[in-house]
Amino acid sequence: MKLSLETPQVTEEKVFSEVPSIIDREETHAILSGQIPLTxxxxxxxxxxxxxxxxTVRIHVLDNIKNGHCPEDCGYCAQRKNAGSGVQEYSMKSPEEIFQDAVQAKENGAYRFCMVTAGTGPNSLATEKLAFTIEKISKELGLKVCLSAGLLDREKAERLxxxxxxxxxxxxxxSKAHYPEICDTHTYEQRVETITHLMKAxxxxxxxxxxxxxxxxxDLTDVIYEIKNxxxxxxxxxxxIPVAGHAIKNPQSLTPExxxxTLxxxxxVNPDSEVRIAAGREGHxxxxxxxxxxxxNSLFASGYLNVKGSDAADTIRMILDSGFYPEFSSGMGEEIDWESALGKDHPYAPENFPELYKYRKSLK
Known part of the structure; x- marks a missing residue:
């Protein structure tokens, strides 16, 4: 059975959110606090x-193209300075390495390829290297590209x-009020300034x-509305995720509900924005x-920055089982027989029965 989509394979994308919020701040807080029934x-x-x-559900794949050696002290990050987390540190990958990662991401069904670097922000040389790589991926693979490289000025935003x-x-x-509790090497205002430069570009x-x-x-309500603004x-x-080396003073215990x-x-509050389930979805x-x-309407597959996540096949299976469809880059996924491709991993596939028959119940 071929995968049949009820909506276009790639929906039209906007640069800015344009639709007004459906709820106000008080209703947002009431949803978060449990005052409004979940259903x-x-x-x-x-x-x-x-x-x-x-x-449709958009699948994004992260590629950590530069790991560690970061002068910033973001308390949640395993790559922060003096974290001592044991993460593998390496300089920025070559354009050829990144391109091959993008090829693999597209083969795994990625809608967008997300490149992530550690550090405060790229210098002029690194910006040119990133620009070259972005152009190669978008032109030769037809794959949409997202970059996370820290603080940028207007000139670098326009170059990218x-x-x-x-x-x-x-x-x-x-939130702005809570930001000093998680980082003291740059400010909330600097982050907003970077966003402004890019949006103007x-x-x-x-x-x-x-x-x-x-x-x-x-705090959570405030940042939801700042993102909307x-x-x-x-x-x-x-x-x-309480990774080794983090410096969050009082991390909360999060329930699935x-x-x-929160989602x-x-x-x-953001009806027409892509809302993505990111790190922590499997464990929380x-x-x-x-x-x-x-x-x-979106999620990451094949892991996060320094934490392993569900692989592409498991993620696609979960999407299909939930009554949704994976959204691919243009031309991807049209000829894939997902029922056949994923069926071999089904627990009740015929080839798995020899192992199932070995099951022995234990109450220990």
Whole structure:
């Protein structure tokens, strides 16, 4: 059985969010605090999600093209200075290495290839190297490219746009009031300034949060609305993973329901923005990952920056099992027999029965 999409394979993308919020700040806080029944909030979120994105789910693949050697002290990050986390450190990959990673990402069904570097921001030489790589990937593979490279000035933003960059990731991470609690080597205002430079250059922004770093519900409400005020079109919602070397003073224990409520709040405040389930979905959403797609329309596959995640096949299976469809880059996925391709990994596939018969029940 061939994969049959009910909506176009690639939906038209906007640079800026244009649709007004469906709920106000008080309703947002009520959803986050549990005052509004989950099913009622989810139903409202799904109607908005279906209106703007149908039943497709965009799959993004991250490529950590430069790891470690970072002078910043972002408390949530395993690559922060003096973290002592043991992450593998390496300088920026060559354009050829990055291109081959992009080829692999496209073969795995990626809608967008996301390149991530550690550091405060690229110098002029690194900016030219990134521009060359972006142009090669977009022209030769026809793959959309997102870059996360830290703080940028206006000139660098315009250079990357000219090379074909269509998205830039620069998360706000938390509210303005809470930001000094998680980082003291740069300011919240500097992050907003970078976003402004890129948007003026015509680059669509990808900017989201990390939930669970000791913020209050009003902090979370504030940053949801700041992202809306900046007209951000792509919003990754990360759930804090207590990686080795982190410096978050009071990380929260996140329940699957609260994570789902957070995604619902983002959808209802940002109806026409891509809401992405990012790091932490496997460990925090757990059994509600499929349900989360009724609010979110995007996710990462094949891991995150320094943490392993679900592989592409498992991610695609979860999407299909939940009644949605993976959205590929133009020309990808049209001839793939997903029922056949994924069937061999099904627990009840005939070849797996010899192992199933060996099952022995134990109450220990």
């Amino acid at each position: 009622e909030a989810l139903d409202k979120a799904y109607k908005a999600r279906e209106k703007y994105f149908g039943k 746009k000219a090379a074909g960059l269509d998205r830039y990731n620069h998360n706000l991470n938390t 015509g680059v669509g922004m990808c900017s989201g949060v990390i939930v669970g770093m000791g913020e209050s519900l009003w 900046l007209k951000v079109i792509s919003i990754p919602v990360n759930f804090f 609260f994570c789902l409520r 619902i709040a983002f959808r209802l 959403l757990r059994g509600l990952q499929g349900m989360a797609l009724y609010a979110a």
